[in-house]
Amino acid sequence: MNLPTKALLGALFLCISTGAHAQLAWEKTELEINPAPGADSAVATFKYENKGTTPINIKAVRTSCGCTTAALKKNDVAPGEKGEIVATLKTGDRVGQQVKTVTVETDDLKSPQTILTLKANIVQLLELQPVFVSWTANEDPKPKTIVAKAGKGVTIKSLEVTSSTPEFTTKVEPGSTAGEFKIIVQPKETGHQATANLTIKPDKSAGEGKVFNASARVMPASS
Amino acid sequence: MRPLLRQSVLLLGLALLPAAVQALYFRDRISWESRIAESDMVSVDLARSWGTDAVWIDARPDVDFERDHVPEAILLNEDRWNELLPQFLQQRWSPEKKIVVYCSAESCNLAGDVARRLREEAKLPNQIRVLKGGWEEWLKTRK
């Protein structure tokens, strides 16, 4: 073989699963889920079966982060018995694809550790881009735009935007596509510093009561 | 043997081209140093040396922050992003500060995610760095 060893070692990813010998067989060790937009959590169920002839004890189940919990009904799996681990990811205010893992440790000598992967594609009801607009002291108080887009599969007919202080005015205009809006923010003047929280409320058709925040600031004259 | 060698080398070399193009296409996402994509890291010593030029952000869950955190650090995690981000932006942010984001240890992804969202969603112009070694590393230097 006239190829450098380094190149060979690199080819590890094309693995051959060794699970065939393990007693604890998993239906799938990677699950991808698409929770409904605005959902509180993403849940994936990993099913297993003891295909061996001796009982297996699941010693520990650990998750990669505090946002994911894994529930296991009981730790002992008799031969032939089936079970499942339910992994729940609290969506919180996360967006996009979240990859979290659950590590399962057993007393099965052939495969003492299994890593279960949960991929959740989280769609928030509304995406703001950007979520923050600012002006430097005495900058020309030109309006700046925040584009608000409804998440994929979400219908938003209108947006209500209120500023926490009258120092900033806000105007909502329809965007270039359905479900897209332009929030035009403008400070009254930039001579002195000001801070506002912009509360953005989509209409009820998008779901109950979810409120989004954007920020606007006129920065103080620099130190 | 020579034709075999020539063919193998040609194929190995040919595969480099699309790989290089792909690397270029994804250059904003690829990090060669750590699993944390795009975020630059900063060592604890350097970050400490920045003193008040830096703002520290704790990307861990609420309970960890409440138990203990870097003095003056601000909690900003993804669980309550929509609530905590405006607080940070409106109260503690300023354009010239360096931002240091940390989570529990080298292996945790939270700080990288928070740093990325600060860049992409808030479009912050600041230098944003992830603390190398995280909270665990910082604890070692606490006096």
Place this chain on the structure above:
Amino acid sequence: MKLAWRIVGLLVGAVFVFAGLTKIVDFQPFRFLDPMDFARDIDNYKILPWGICVALALYLPWLEVICGIALIFRRWYSGALTILFALLVVFIGASIAAKTRGIDITCGCFGHLSNQLSFAWHLALDFAIVAAVVALWWKRPDDRLATNP
């Protein structure tokens, strides 16, 4: 008989092109996959340093595709077979290494599609591919390996 081997070569080539492509693009919807995800999969074995994982995540899928195409079009045939055989040999070695360390990670030989296969089928498929590559090597056209210095 020659036709049968041409078909085997075509099939094996197609398998590798497919295997490589599933790590580069997603078909539904069509998008280019982030090589960092793949690098993280490789890194999960904790055998190689991170930088190497990234390099391999970028390089290897294309190597599979290029060698697969070489097989299909019967260009640089011996070279392609050699490289693919080497890849397979190393993969088997890596899986044994993973087994002795007790890590059971069902990785994506065919991207996330391989999660649909049961372990036994996965193993059988891999050995069938090795056997096919070896057979193709055995039956390769002699003119490709003219003995010239």
